[in-house]
Amino acid sequence: MDAYVFLGMQTEKPYFAIEVPANEENVPKIFTDFGQFLDVRKVGAIIDTNKGELLIYARGITHWHQSQKYCGVCGHPTESRDGGHMRRCINDNCGQQFFPRTDPAIIVLVKYGDKCLLARPPGWKPNGYATIAGFVEPGESLESAVVREVYEETGVRIKSVTYHSSQPWPFPCSIMLGFTAEANGPNIRIDEDEIEDAKWFSHAEIYNGIKDRRLLLPPRLSISYSLIANWYDKSGEVTLAEIIPIDYTW
Ligand SMILES: [Zn+2]
Incomplete structure (x- = not known):
């Protein structure tokens, strides 16, 4: 430099x-x-x-x-x-x-009934799942990017998009803008170029997956974890932080 x-x-x-x-x-x-x-x-x-x-x-x-x-x-x-x-x-x-630039990316937790939609991109650990994410295209609103990314990757149509929080990710120069959204229906059609798997998870499935060590969630400091915890903690009897061992994310 x-x-x-x-x-x-x-x-x-x-x-x-x-x-x-x-x-x-x-x-x-x-x-x-x-x-x-x-x-x-x-x-x-x-x-x-x-x-x-x-x-x-x-x-x-x-x-x-x-x-x-x-x-x-x-x-x-x-x-x-x-x-x-x-x-x-x-x-x-x-x-x-x-001037220094920042590229916006969206990340979203999609709900349907009492379940949330999590996906696994190619190359991740076989039991690792996270919320849907992607970059915002030129000329696109954040809300449209959320609708498009969820549909492209999983085939799920969503009907409402609500802002949650953001996290800078300057590796190299992004900011992740976190949202929650509600799905119109449960049918999933995976785009295999972008993700390997996508599933609806109930609170019990997340609880049992973590207890049996069959499910890995993103690191605690990530916005993906924070979106999942925000959803999980609202209707679970225990919080996500209480059931995930400290050493138990990828
Ligand atoms: Zn010049």
């Missing part, structure tokens, strides 16, 4: 992000004296929220610098400006400016 990025002030201290080579032999000793380099996704659960958000921000913006080294209009190199919050084409006849 050709510059430091000023991330902002926290408790009157300035914070910066810089990128160092992935090969640790080339890392200046000043950094290795303080500790070791770890994947930010592996430390998310053990650091406090403020530091976690700062690390994710740093990771996201350094990735953006790496991927925006050349002008998409004229092909000349770009250079970092404004403390690393903008890149500008060095060709004076062009001067195009580039």
